[in-house]
Amino acid sequence: xxxxxxxxxxxxxxxxxxxxxxxxxxxxxxxxxxxxxxxxxxxxxxxxxxxxxxxxxxxxxxxxxxxxxxxxxxxxxxxxxxxxxxxxxxxxxxxxxxxxxxxxxxxxxxxxxxxxxxxxxxxxxxxxxxxxxxxxxxxxxxxxxxxxxxxxxxxxxxxxxxxxxxxxxxxxxxxxxxxxxxxxxxxxxxxxxxxxxxxxxxxxxxxxxxxxxxxxxxxxxxxxxxxxxxxxxxxxxxxxxxxxxxxxxxxxxxxxxxxxxxxxxxxxxxxxxxxxxxxxxxxxxxxxxxxxxxxxxxxxxxxxxxxxxxxxxxxxxxxxxxxxxxxxxxxxxxxxxxxxxxxxxxxxxxxxxxxxxxxxxxxxxxxxxxxxxxxxxxxxxxxxxxxxxxxxxxxxxxxxxxxxxxxxxxxxxxxxxxxx
Amino acid sequence: xxxxxxxxxxxxxxxxxxxxxxxxxxxxxxxxxxxxxxxxxxxxxxxxxxxxxxxxxxxxxxxxxxxxxxxxxxxxxxxxxxxxxxxxxxxxxxxxxxxxxxxxxxxxxxxxxxxxxxxxxxxxxxxxxxxxxxxxxxxxxxxxxxxxxxxxxxxxxxxxxxxxxxxxxxxxxxxxxxxxxxxxxxxxxxxxxxxxxxxxxxxxxxxxxxxxxxxxxxxxxxxxxxxxxxxxxxxxxxxxxxxxxxxxxxxxxxxxxxxxxxxxxxxxxxxxxxxxxxxxxxxxxxxxxxxxxxxxxxxxxxxxxxxxxxxxxxxxxxxxxxxxxxxxxxxxxxxxxxxxxxxxxxxxxxxxxxxxxxxxxxxxxxxxxxxxxxxxxxxxxxxxxxxxxxxxxxxxxxxxxxxxxxxxxxxxxxxxxxxx
Numbered sequence: 001x002x003x004x005x006x007x008x009x010x011x012x013x014x015x016x017x018x019x020x021x022x023x024x025x026x027x028x029x030x031x032x033x034x035x036x037x038x039x040x041x042x043x044x045x046x047x048x049x050x051x052x053x054x055x056x057x058x059x060x061x062x063x064x065x066x067x068x069x070x071x072x073x074x075x076x077x078x079x080x081x082x083x084x085x086x087x088x089x090x091x092x093x094x095x096x097x098x099x100x101x102x103x104x105x106x107x108x109x110x111x112x113x114x115x116x117x118x119x120x121x122x123x124x125x126x127x128x129x130x131x132x133x134x135x136x137x138x139x140x141x142x143x144x145x146x147x148x149x150x151x152x153x154x155x156x157x158x159x160x161x162x163x164x165x166x167x168x169x170x171x172x173x174x175x176x177x178x179x180x181x182x183x184x185x186x187x188x189x190x191x192x193x194x195x196x197x198x199x200x201x202x203x204x205x206x207x208x209x210x211x212x213x214x215x216x217x218x219x220x221x222x223x224x225x226x227x228x229x230x231x232x233x234x235x236x237x238x239x240x241x242x243x244x245x246x247x248x249x250x251x252x253x254x255x256x257x258x259x260x261x262x263x264x265x266x267x268x269x270x271x272x273x274x275x276x277x278x279x280x281x282x283x284x285x286x287x288x289x290x291x292x293x294x295x296x297x298x299x300x301x302x303x304x305x306x307x308x309x310x311x312x313x314x315x316x317x318x319x320x321x322x323x324x325x326x327x328x329x330x331x332x333x334x335x336x337x338x339x340x341x342x343x344x345x346x347x348x349x350x351x352x353x354x355x356x357x358x359x360x361x362x363x364x365x366x367x368x369x370x371x372x373x374x375x376x377x378x379x380x381x382x383x384x385x386x387x388x389x390x391x392x393x394x395x396x397x398x399x400x401x402x403x404x405x406x407x408x409x410x411x412x413x414x415x416x417x418x419x420x
Numbered sequence: 421x422x423x424x425x426x427x428x429x430x431x432x433x434x435x436x437x438x439x440x441x442x443x444x445x446x447x448x449x450x451x452x453x454x455x456x457x458x459x460x461x462x463x464x465x466x467x468x469x470x471x472x473x474x475x476x477x478x479x480x481x482x483x484x485x486x487x488x489x490x491x492x493x494x495x496x497x498x499x500x501x502x503x504x505x506x507x508x509x510x511x512x513x514x515x516x517x518x519x520x521x522x523x524x525x526x527x528x529x530x531x532x533x534x535x536x537x538x539x540x541x542x543x544x545x546x547x548x549x550x551x552x553x554x555x556x557x558x559x560x561x562x563x564x565x566x567x568x569x570x571x572x573x574x575x576x577x578x579x580x581x582x583x584x585x586x587x588x589x590x591x592x593x594x595x596x597x598x599x600x601x602x603x604x605x606x607x608x609x610x611x612x613x614x615x616x617x618x619x620x621x622x623x624x625x626x627x628x629x630x631x632x633x634x635x636x637x638x639x640x641x642x643x644x645x646x647x648x649x650x651x652x653x654x655x656x657x658x659x660x661x662x663x664x665x666x667x668x669x670x671x672x673x674x675x676x677x678x679x680x681x682x683x684x685x686x687x688x689x690x691x692x693x694x695x696x697x698x699x700x701x702x703x704x705x706x707x708x709x710x711x712x713x714x715x716x717x718x719x720x721x722x723x724x725x726x727x728x729x730x731x732x733x734x735x736x737x738x739x740x741x742x743x744x745x746x747x748x749x750x751x752x753x754x755x756x757x758x759x760x761x762x763x764x765x766x767x768x769x770x771x772x773x774x775x776x777x778x779x780x781x782x783x784x785x786x787x788x789x790x791x792x793x794x795x796x797x798x799x800x801x802x803x804x805x806x807x808x809x810x811x812x813x814x815x816x817x818x819x820x821x822x823x824x825x826x827x828x829x830x831x832x833x834x835x836x837x838x839x840x
Contacts, residue, residue, distance in 0.1 A: 415792030
């Protein structure tokens with residue numbers, strides 16, 4: 001693997017990827033699966049050199065004073081590398097999303113029309129610290145017949161580079177051209193920016209990471225973007241909510257994994273339910289050491305609650321804090337979500353079927369829950385197999401994105417001289 | 421209707437549209453269809469005032485020295501207005517694309533998951549001279565439960581404004597809030613630019629018009645774009661092409677309606693076919709007064725052919741000109757299309773099934789034809805009913821876009837306290 005030092009090479013890499021994509025799209029499911037198995041085996045066989053490379057990133061991270069969460073995301077172990085390999089094997093077991101005839105018909109003039117699924121072409125993956133994305137995204141891209149251009153974070157550059165080197169050697173033993181996997185080794189920001197506008201060579205950009213990375217891509221890219229991730233998720237406890245369900249779902253949605261995108265960030269509570277159940281709510285929050293930022297009523301009622309600001313309603317905490325607002329009706333809850341939600345996952349707790357129906361039809365989000373935790377918005381939990389991310393946009397793919405999100409369609413028309 | 425003079429109002433209009441979209445999404449198919457019938461009737465009843473308003477645009481057009489094609493696109497007649505009304509009635513007859521359960525399943529824990537189709541929300545339509553788009557796009561948006569913000573070209577401002585005024589009065593007699601149809605009356609370019617970045621209020625932008633309009637939207641918008649239109653379409657006559665089919669398809673694809681996006685712009689010809697059939701080809705082109713820009717071989721062989729430049733390969737003529745290149749193989753034809761095509765419609769003429777298969781699998785375009793004219797890439801011709809445009813992008817919708825392209829999905833999860 002050549003280390004790329006100037007941005008002209010980024011364009012060359014994208015062109016190489018596009019050429020490889022054409023070859024890759026002609027391979028059979030079996031050929032792609034064989035390649036994934038070889039990739040898996042070679043990652044396992046080379047775990048030691050990958051761990052060596054990982055040490056460089058960890059040392060840099062320490063020197064830069066990264067916090068323990070970031071260090072943990074960066075750190076590789078033999079087990080983690082074997083998990084990457086098994087992830088590739090799981091992807092191989094999934095159905096090939098390409099080459100399917102969705103629908104076909106014959107026009108009156110005899111022209112036969114088929115709508116078939118095909119790979120998108122070249123995927124540009126822009127992501128932050130976790131080196132697992134390098135393997136996971138490559139596996140999903142190759143399985144769906146797509147080439148991939150990887151631009152990982154500078155914190156994991158040494159690990160990512162070694163992983164790609166191992167994968168390139170492995171690909172030489174397969175039918176997949178190794179040019180189908182491109183790694184932008186430059187840590188120059190200009191290199192990332194170049195990816196934003198390479199419409200000729202890259203078919204879609206997928207950013208994976210924090211809000212600022214995602215916004216940078218969305219705001220600057222002319223290449224179409226599959227927006228993922230930010231989840232400012234709400235739980236609405238309705239007037240007729242069952243107390244036990246409400247408390248169990250609140251605790252699960254807030255505390256199970258507070259740093260993930262499908263965790264709850266704001267609790268909206270109907271005033272009459274709040275008045276009847278404030279002691280239970282207060283005790284539950286206290287027992288789980290949840291820090292509360294609330295509106296006026298909440299601050300007056302719940303001991304230790306701090307006055308919420310606009311930022312509390314608008315942003316994810318990703319920790320054990322929650323914003324709480326008392327509302328007068330399901331409509332007011334929907335209005336609040338309309339204003340502050342990120343269209344990810346929203347839940348209503350109620351025994352009132354009509355209120356549930358209103359909430360589910362009026363809230364604009366990828367996933368809307370009645371009497372269940374927002375934590376189920378996840379490709380694995382929903383049975384999609386591996387996921388490339390959770391889309392918070394409305395075009396192309398919404399919610400957890402499995403392999404079909406990495407395909408598009410073609411219309412194939414077969415005739416014998418038809419003209420219009 | 422208020423005439424909007426400053427760009428702050430553009431944001432207010434988008435906010436109004438978003439509010440209206442929520443109400444609109446709750447209406448039944450019957451309620452939407454009744455509204456479309458009332459819109460149709462009111463356009464017919466008010467054709468005279470619309471024609472009056474149209475005169476203003478025609479007078480301005482004359483003063484500015486518009487060519488006859490543009491004047492024709494601008495001009496309204498009673499018949500044309502009645503056609504708009506009937507277009508709305510046809511849209512009413514189409515199946516409602518929203519509220520469909522695409523798929524549903526139950527997780528092991530009893531959580532029920534439904535994937536349902538819902539409106540996108542607010543559509544921003546940015547278009548050029550033709551006033552029919554004002555009615556057509558509104559009809560498709562309302563039928564699919566979407567609000568619409570219309571930004572038409574300044575050439576048709578008076579006609580568009582009157583049409584919207586008539587539609588607003590008509591909507592007052594329906595269940596659809598009139599705020600669901602917003603018209604940006606400002607001809608200030610800043611107003612259009614504001615639409616590009618209103619991600620909070622507008623869910624998708626659809627540009628309809630020439631390449632420069634489409635590029636301006638694609639290059640500047642942070643709102644997701646459904647890219648439509650530019651078709652630099654190729655016809656490839658293979659070594660084993662039937663001469664009669666080839667000539668009849670060439671003439672149809674080039675001359676039937678040269679100004680539309682599915683017309684052929686470049687002819688690629690296999691050298692051996694070219695050598696055997698150059699007289700027939702020359703005569704056919706001459707008989708139909710097609711001006712030829714060709715490569716070296718073509719210029720040497722076909723009388724009157726002019727040397728093609730890069731621009732000839734890269735751009736649409738939209739008139740009776742064609743670029744012709746002699747190629748050595750189907751692979752070279754695919755390479756040429758890969759370099760210059762706009763991923764719209766591409767055709768191969770051949771009796772060789774293997775060559776057809778290679779071409780159809782390797783060419784990256786929305787519609788690929790074997791022994792048929794590219795002119796069939798059209799919602800009407802393919803039986804989709806009305807179309808909002810022809811997508812040349814790969815995400816969300818590709819090829820002719822009917823009503824389903826104006827929808828997205830939601831996952832609705834119903835539980836009884838499930839946590840993860």
